[in-house]
Amino acid sequence: ILVDQQLNPLIMDSGLPKLLADDVIYSALKTSAAMGYMAPEYITTGRLKKKILSGKRLLSSSMRSAAECCSFENFIDGILTGNFTEPGAAILGKIALRCTSELPDNRPTIFRVMEELNDWCVKCR
Numbered sequence: 001i002l003v004d005q006q007l008n009p010l011i012m013d014s015g016l017p018k019l020l021a022d023d024v025i026y027s028a029l030k031t032s033a034a035m036g037y038m039a040p041e042y043i044t045t046g047r048l049k050k051k052i053l054s055g056k057r058l059l060s061s062s063m064r065s066a067a068e069c070c071s072f073e074n075f076i077d078g079i080l081t082g083n084f085t086e087p088g089a090a091i092l093g094k095i096a097l098r099c100t101s102e103l104p105d106n107r108p109t110i111f112r113v114m115e116e117l118n119d120w121c122v123k124c125r
Helices: 016-020 024-034 047-054 061-068 086-099 110-124
Strands: none
Touching (some): 086 110
């Protein structure tokens, strides 16, 4: 995760240009893609954001609703099975969903994310 000058989080992946190479949106956004960053509001299909959160290519609207309601049984990446707690997944899932909001104003600053993660770590001890 990168941050801009106002410390707003930006999603970055060095493989992003390769992922978008054949897409229509690539030509319109090749400058930002070549830099390795593309804000979630530009990923019109939502597939990148959803894969980051779940490890799956596509999520149904019912799965997103389940994540928003903290029901993670069929949502969390299978690789993590047994390596997380439901309350921990709920907190991290909510933070991740807000960080990838379609509306930039709804995304928390990196300071807010750090505060929430620190609060969570203190409660876990």
